[in-house]
Amino acid sequence: MIMSVQRTEFTDINFDAEISEGLSVVCFEEPLDHDCRKQAEIIEKAANEIEAQIKVGKCDVENCFALAQRFRVISIPTTIVFKDGKEVERLAGFRHEFTLVKHLKEDIG
Incomplete structure (x- = not known):
């Protein structure tokens, strides 16, 4: 399987369409926060690191307040x-790469 990570900027407008198919990993963040930037x-x-197609992106909670509430x-x-x-999974707080790889492999399952 070929690995393919598609980077996406999630918004209130495109969110549902973007996550509708396949595996999507969304980091809800505040861009000025150091931990959020590092987590992304x-x-x-x-x-x-995972051999699968995964859509990865950020969702700025200040600009996407409705999604953060939803x-x-x-x-x-929050990932x-x-x-x-x-x-299928929610990870609150900062997570290290090893932990994220483990969780994503389980989610692909």
Whole structure:
């Protein structure tokens, strides 16, 4: 299987269409927060280690307030994994690459 990470900037407008098929990893963040910036980098790096097609992106909670409310994001960073439009896993707080790789492999399952 060829690995392919597609980077996406999730917004209120494109969100549902973007997560509707396949595996999508969304980092709900505040771009000026150091942990959020670092987490987004680690998520992309972890996704690149897995031999699967994964859509990876960020969702700025200040610009996508409705999405943050819809998914009850109460702390940042919060990483939510969607498979074919359904939430399959939620990771609140900063996670290391090893942990993310482990979780993503399980989610692909």
